[in-house]
Amino acid sequence: xxxxxxxxxxxxxxxxxxxxxxxxxxxxxxxxxxxxxxxxxxxxxxxxxxxxxxxxxxxxxxxxxxxxxxxxxxxxxxxxxxxxxxxxxxxxxxxxxxxxxxxxxxxxxxxxxxxxxxxxxxxxxxxxxxxxxxxxxxxxxxxxxxxxxxxxxxxxxxxxxxxxxxxxxxxxxxxxxxxxxxxxxxxxxxxxxxxxxxxxxxxxxxxxxxxxxxxxxxxxxxxxxxx
Amino acid sequence: xxxxxxxxxxxxxxxxxxxxxxxxxxxxxxxxxxxxxxxxxxxxxxxxxxxxxxxxxxxxxxxxxxxxxxxxxxxxxxxxxxxxxxxxxxxxxxxxxxxxxxxxxxxxxxxxxxxxxxxxxxxxxxxxxxxxxxxxxxxxxxxxxxxxxxxxxxxxxxxxxxxxxxxxxxxxxxxxxxxxxxxxxxxxxxxxxxxxxxxxxxxxxxxxxxxxxxxxxxxxxxxxxxx
Numbered sequence: 001x002x003x004x005x006x007x008x009x010x011x012x013x014x015x016x017x018x019x020x021x022x023x024x025x026x027x028x029x030x031x032x033x034x035x036x037x038x039x040x041x042x043x044x045x046x047x048x049x050x051x052x053x054x055x056x057x058x059x060x061x062x063x064x065x066x067x068x069x070x071x072x073x074x075x076x077x078x079x080x081x082x083x084x085x086x087x088x089x090x091x092x093x094x095x096x097x098x099x100x101x102x103x104x105x106x107x108x109x110x111x112x113x114x115x116x117x118x119x120x121x122x123x124x125x126x127x128x129x130x131x132x133x134x135x136x137x138x139x140x141x142x143x144x145x146x147x148x149x150x151x152x153x154x155x156x157x158x159x160x161x162x163x164x165x166x167x168x169x170x171x172x173x174x175x176x177x178x179x180x181x182x183x184x185x186x187x188x189x190x191x192x193x194x195x196x197x198x199x200x201x202x203x204x205x206x207x208x209x210x211x212x213x214x215x216x217x218x219x220x221x222x223x224x225x226x227x
Numbered sequence: 228x229x230x231x232x233x234x235x236x237x238x239x240x241x242x243x244x245x246x247x248x249x250x251x252x253x254x255x256x257x258x259x260x261x262x263x264x265x266x267x268x269x270x271x272x273x274x275x276x277x278x279x280x281x282x283x284x285x286x287x288x289x290x291x292x293x294x295x296x297x298x299x300x301x302x303x304x305x306x307x308x309x310x311x312x313x314x315x316x317x318x319x320x321x322x323x324x325x326x327x328x329x330x331x332x333x334x335x336x337x338x339x340x341x342x343x344x345x346x347x348x349x350x351x352x353x354x355x356x357x358x359x360x361x362x363x364x365x366x367x368x369x370x371x372x373x374x375x376x377x378x379x380x381x382x383x384x385x386x387x388x389x390x391x392x393x394x395x396x397x398x399x400x401x402x403x404x405x406x407x408x409x410x411x412x413x414x415x416x417x418x419x420x421x422x423x424x425x426x427x428x429x430x431x432x433x434x435x436x437x438x439x440x441x442x443x444x445x446x447x448x449x450x451x452x453x454x
Binding site for chain 1: 267268269296297300324325353354356357373375377382383384385386404405431
């Protein structure tokens with residue numbers, strides 16, 4: 001009895017991996033680099049992307065796959081920048097899921113237009129737990145962490161911080177108004193993910209946005225260098 | 228085939244309801260009022276409870292059940308106030324769950340000491356999606372929403388805002404430093420949960436904390452009035 005149940009769980013895991021690999025093959029065929037961008041609700045993923053698109057991405061043609069439980073508020077914001085945006089709601093066929101998985105992303109791919117973009121930014125559902133557990137075929141995982149959330153988050157949600165190669169520390173314009181120990185945050189990130197890249201930004205003032213933009217533009221090149 | 232799978236899903240739902248009712252019976256037997264307190268990561272649940280315990284709760288003897296994926300940072304903070312705190316980690320036997328359900332709460336109850344408290348505050352895992360879906364036997368659900376998260380959260384996570392009878396709008400000391408439309412937030416809350424109670428607080432300055440404290444103290448009385 002127990003054995004059967006374990007086997008079912010393994011099949012479910014394999015299904016996600018299999019579908020992530022199929023997504024990956026499609027991305028490779030169209031030479032599209034893919035970033036899985038995650039954060040807690042309200043950390044500023046969409047505001048940062050607005051700031052990046054305002055600066056422009058040079059020769060890189062971006063597209064966004066916008067994951068939300070409901071609605072299209074963020075997609076509507078990003079569409080102003082004439083970037084192709086596809087909305088993926090998890091409450092329709094997916095039962096209000098708190099994360100994107102490979103199959104949800106695959107379901108949306110026909111709408112994305114991979115042949116028209118070089119970089120697909122997947123804005124995941126705002127959540128520091130489950131999105132970190134599902135590969136979707138991405139080249140890189142990145143997360144945004146707002147200084148308003150406190151310094152302890154890497155210790156409370158270690159898998160999320162460990163699984164990302166970049167941590168964007170956002171809303172640094174608020175630092176003078178918070179009792180916040182930035183060094184403690186950096187030490188906490190280092191303790192769960194030694195060597196993780198950290199970029200400090202303010203989507204509001206534009207500080208650090210160029211660094212994040214350059215990181216995004218470089219995802220494809222770095223992936224090819226590793227392969 | 229499909230029918231079998233649907234039936235299994237219904238049994239799973241029923242299990243949570245059944246166990247929530249068993250929790251409820253235990254709470255009633257010991258005359259303990261119970262609040263399920265939820266929020267996104269870093270909205271300030273623990274800081275607000277610290278502020279409440281600093282003010283004191285009069286004759287009401289509080290206890291806290293602290294839900295986290297990993298670690299006991301928040302429990303350690305609250306234990307300073309000589310309030311009985313029980314840590315419940317979801318990564319042990321529960322596989323890193325992003326929420327508390329009735330069974331997890333039930334597992335922790337023997338440690339809580341219901342006979343020594345009048346009010347049990349269950350601090351749920353920081354997440355605006357799944358915690359709203361699971362009753363745990365509580366009298367009331369409340370949530371904390373930080374103004375640093377943006378005004379759009381009720382529209383993006385409607386189930387969470389709809390399921391709570393109280394929304395605590397926290398970190399209002401930051402309002403002068405944010406491009407934030409408080410009226411828009413209040414309208415968004417009203418649109419998904421008409422008549423929801425809203426209390427504005429700053430755990431940092433203490434503003435509004437007395438109102439939240441009084442609401443917590445009144446949970447048991449309001450529940451008895453309804454019953």
